[in-house]
Amino acid sequence: MSEIDVRLVDVVKRFGDSNAVDHITLDVNDGEFFSLLGPSGCGKTTTLRMIGGFEQPTSGLIELQGQDVTWLPSYKRNVNTVFQSYALFPHLTIEENVAFGLRRKGVKDAEVKSRVTDMLRLVELPGFEKRKPNQISGGQAQRVALARALINRPAVLLLDEPLGALDLKLRKQMQVELKRIQREVGITFIYVTHDQEEAMTMSDRIAVMNRGKYEQLGDPESLYERPQTRFVASFLGVSNLLAGTVDGTADGYALIKLADDTRLRVPVALVDGNAQIEVGIRPEKVRMNTPTDAIPAAANQLEGTVTDVAYVGVSTQYIVDSKSGIPMTVYEQNIERTTTGSLYRQGDAVRLSWLPEHTFVVGGAPAATPAG
Amino acid sequence: MTAPSLPVRRGPTGPSLRQRIGKATPYLLLAPGILWLLVFFILPTFQMFLTSVSTGSLDNGFKLTWSGAAYVTSLTKFGTQFENSLIYGGTATLLTFAIGFPVAYTIAFRGGRWKNFLLFIVIAPFFTSFLIRTISWKVLLLDNGPVLSFLRDVLHIIPADASVIGTPIAVIAGITYNFLPFMILPLYVALEKIDPRLIEAANDLYASRWGAFRRVTIPLALPGIFAGSILTFIPALGDYVNAILLGSPQTQMIGNVIQSRFLLLGDYPVAAALSFILMAAILVAVSIYARALGTEQLTG
Numbered sequence: 001m002s003e004i005d006v007r008l009v010d011v012v013k014r015f016g017d018s019n020a021v022d023h024i025t026l027d028v029n030d031g032e033f034f035s036l037l038g039p040s041g042c043g044k045t046t047t048l049r050m051i052g053g054f055e056q057p058t059s060g061l062i063e064l065q066g067q068d069v070t071w072l073p074s075y076k077r078n079v080n081t082v083f084q085s086y087a088l089f090p091h092l093t094i095e096e097n098v099a100f101g102l103r104r105k106g107v108k109d110a111e112v113k114s115r116v117t118d119m120l121r122l123v124e125l126p127g128f129e130k131r132k133p134n135q136i137s138g139g140q141a142q143r144v145a146l147a148r149a150l151i152n153r154p155a156v157l158l159l160d161e162p163l164g165a166l167d168l169k170l171r172k173q174m175q176v177e178l179k180r181i182q183r184e185v186g187i188t189f190i191y192v193t194h195d196q197e198e199a200m201t202m203s204d205r206i207a208v209m210n211r212g213k214y215e216q217l218g219d220p221e222s223l224y225e226r227p228q229t230r231f232v233a234s235f236l237g238v239s240n241l242l243a244g245t246v247d248g249t250a251d252g253y254a255l256i257k258l259a260d261d262t263r264l265r266v267p268v269a270l271v272d273g274n275a276q277i278e279v280g281i282r283p284e285k286v287r288m289n290t291p292t293d294a295i296p297a298a299a300n301q302l303e304g305t306v307t308d309v310a311y312v313g314v315s316t317q318y319i320v321d322s323k324s325g326i327p328m329t330v331y332e333q334n335i336e337r338t339t340t341g342s343l344y345r346q347g348d349a350v351r352l353s354w355l356p357e358h359t360f361v362v363g364g365a366p367a368a369t370p371a372g
Numbered sequence: 373m374t375a376p377s378l379p380v381r382r383g384p385t386g387p388s389l390r391q392r393i394g395k396a397t398p399y400l401l402l403a404p405g406i407l408w409l410l411v412f413f414i415l416p417t418f419q420m421f422l423t424s425v426s427t428g429s430l431d432n433g434f435k436l437t438w439s440g441a442a443y444v445t446s447l448t449k450f451g452t453q454f455e456n457s458l459i460y461g462g463t464a465t466l467l468t469f470a471i472g473f474p475v476a477y478t479i480a481f482r483g484g485r486w487k488n489f490l491l492f493i494v495i496a497p498f499f500t501s502f503l504i505r506t507i508s509w510k511v512l513l514l515d516n517g518p519v520l521s522f523l524r525d526v527l528h529i530i531p532a533d534a535s536v537i538g539t540p541i542a543v544i545a546g547i548t549y550n551f552l553p554f555m556i557l558p559l560y561v562a563l564e565k566i567d568p569r570l571i572e573a574a575n576d577l578y579a580s581r582w583g584a585f586r587r588v589t590i591p592l593a594l595p596g597i598f599a600g601s602i603l604t605f606i607p608a609l610g611d612y613v614n615a616i617l618l619g620s621p622q623t624q625m626i627g628n629v630i631q632s633r634f635l636l637l638g639d640y641p642v643a644a645a646l647s648f649i650l651m652a653a654i655l656v657a658v659s660i661y662a663r664a665l666g667t668e669q670l671t672g
Binding site (some may be wrong): 052053054073074075079080081085087088090091100101104105148149152207244323 | 522567569570572573574575576578579580583587588591592
């Protein structure tokens with residue numbers, strides 16, 4: 001088992017009457033790219049700020065490499081932060097900005113110089129030493145902020161929505177870059193973001209946060225394929241959720257009765273003893289069929305009418321009003337598109353199908369122990 | 373069938389009137405200010421310079437003789453007053469900084485929703501006249517006024533015959549009080565602009581509270597420190613009201629000499645020469661000061 005770098009034990013942060021962070025217990029492993037993902041106000045930034053030492057928890061314990069740092073001021077913690085607004089010192093040159101931490105630690109002049117040069121090379125900004133922060137672009141400022149933090153070789157690097165201010169293209173580029181740098185330096189990254197795609201692309205593990213708690217923690221794949229709560233299912237990608245009651249079992253599947261008496265099959269293990277559940281299925285896992293197409297006997301089926309068709313290049317997105325009254329989103333890859341044109345039009349009667357193994361289940365009791 | 377040819381529109385050969393006015397806008401906006409400075413600053417300055425190199429008396433009239441006598445008199449006879457001005461003005465500037473910085477800092481970083489109210493308190497004394505305020509300081513500092521009585525009769529920390537009125541202490545105290553808002557306001561403006569995240573970033577990079585203050589807050593407040601000390605020091609140097617009301621003949625400042633030469637003795641050339649010397653001294657002092665603080669940081 002890998003070493004634990006950061007440990008939060010039952011951490012609470014109260015602002016006024018509400019818990020911004022509500023009893024969080026969390027381990028982050030050494031060398032891991034760990035993301036705190038959630039909408040604004042979910043407590044992710046507060047959690048990060050407590051690890052950085054900018055806020056003190058109301059109660060709970062924070063450990064860094066086995067040492068209790070709960071009450072240690074930020075300047076005594078072996079942690080560095082990349083701030084959302086970069087927070088570069090406007091009165092100092094890029095070189096002085098990057099060297100700031102080493103100077104405070106009293107590192108010798110020659111070493112500072114060579115490490116600054118190395119670091120600016122790592123973030124691909126060689127030759128920028130003498131510039132001032134107001135003479136560089138947002139993307140460059142982002143790299144300087146990264147260099148300024150990484151040069152201190154912290155145990156953990158905290159990143160607070162560092163790509164938030166960049167345009168989409170630069171953001172994609174920086175995602176790849178950040179991941180490369182993280183691999184190269186091997187430092188634990190704790191990354192705060194509200195962008196699910198960003199978190200999925202870069203993270204080893206993600207904690208999906210909502211209202212001061214994380215609802216689920218796991219690697220991107222398990223979060224996407226097996227979300228355990230309604231919130232996770234809809235915050236990470238798009239989900240179709242069908243509410244129903246468990247109505248017996250057959251051939252290792254539980255039968256779920258929907259409002260219109262349609263029955264769906266779900267692997268028994270997923271139901272976990274609950275009576276009322278929601279069956280979830282991702283739009284790209286649903287197949288569109290005409291009412292007369294042959295459908296494998298094991299597949300779940302749902303009849304409906306196409307109400308909306310949107311062509312988005314790589315796929316076509318359909319909204320289908322199912323007979324059970326729930327609108328279903330379906331993505332179909334445009335593999336045949338150039339030769340056949342749109343297969344289904346608005347108003348067409350269709351039969352949706354998907355394999356029971358592709359479903360997930362949310363609801364019933366709150367999420368059990370986190371995966372991963 | 374061919375399409376009818378469109379009539380060729382002939383535009384005006386030069387820029388239109390609207391365009392011409394647009395280009396002139398910056399100059400039009402500057403014009404009143406420039407005119408004002410020309411009439412009320414440059415011309416009087418020039419006039420004053422001519423006066424300073426004239427000779428004569430109020431009764432017989434002054435003649436432009438290009439004489440340097442007034443400058444010689446100014447530089448040889450009023451050393452004490454120049455010295456007083458520098459010491460009082462300088463000390464008062466340092467004191468306003470020492471008192472004003474914590475105030476500005478607290479309002480900027482801890483003021484919260486009280487910010488505007490606190491700033492109002494800072495400038496509230498301005499609602500009464502400069503003269504009244506200075507005269508009330510005289511009342512405060514009198515031998516049996518509240519300040520000395522308290523120190524003498526309650527705390528017993530000053531001798532029974534201690535007196536403040538008429539001493540440099542009273543003059544410096546008056547100047548410090550009167551110019552304090554000129555220090556606090558620019559400091560506040562500079563400090564208020566500092567992003568608190570920069571202080572956090574400094575803490576994050578191993579700077580202690582004091583380290584962050586010294587390496588981030590102070591450098592970023594430099595423009596405010598510069599503006600505040602200039603706004604305090606320059607008028608303090610030329611001030612004469614505090615010296616008249618709170619001081620004695622021994623605490624005369626150069627402003628008192630200029631005032632008496634102009635208004636009492638009618639010795640215009642020496643008064644003008646003194647003014648020019650004061651102006652030159654201030655220019656030199658300010659440029660040395662700006663150099664010392666680092667001009668680059670003042671503009672950046």
